Amino acid sequence: MAQTQHVALQRQSQVIARYVAVSFRRAGKGFAPGPAAICRNAGLALQCAESMVRDKEITGAVAFLRYRNLDSKNFGAAVILQAFGDTPEDFDIG
Numbered sequence: 001m002a003q004t005q006h007v008a009l010q011r012q013s014q015v016i017a018r019y020v021a022v023s024f025r026r027a028g029k030g031f032a033p034g035p036a037a038i039c040r041n042a043g044l045a046l047q048c049a050e051s052m053v054r055d056k057e058i059t060g061a062v063a064f065l066r067y068r069n070l071d072s073k074n075f076g077a078a079v080i081l082q083a084f085g086d087t088p089e090d091f092d093i094g
Contacts, residue, residue: 014070021048023061024087031088034058046082053085060085 019042023034035052039045042065049061062083067076 015067015076016070018066018068018075019045019063019081020066021045021052021061021063023049023052023055023058025057026059026086031059031086034061039063042081049082050084058085060087062087062091 019039020036021039022036024031025034026032034057037045037048039048042063045063045065049063052058052061060083063081064078065081066078068074069076
């Protein structure tokens with residue numbers, strides 16, 4: 001009698017990296033979010049954040065990386081690549 005073996009294949013989750021530059025403006029005694037940009041890679045996110053602070057209305061910007069699971073649509077913890085100018089001390093990407 002032949003035995004049939006069943007092999008369960010685990011589907012690997014697809015994860016993509018999102019590179020983002022987000023800016024901040026002064027709002028009273030605090031900060032308000034300014035324009036943000038999704039970038040193709042880390043270098044562009046850094047360049048974008050750095051160029052954002054050249055705008056006289058922008059006080060600071062942050063370039064960060066975040067991973068997203070395409071199956072669950074959930075984002076992982078963000079990794080700050082670099083901050084430019086004045087940014088909120090309690091800035092939390094989530």
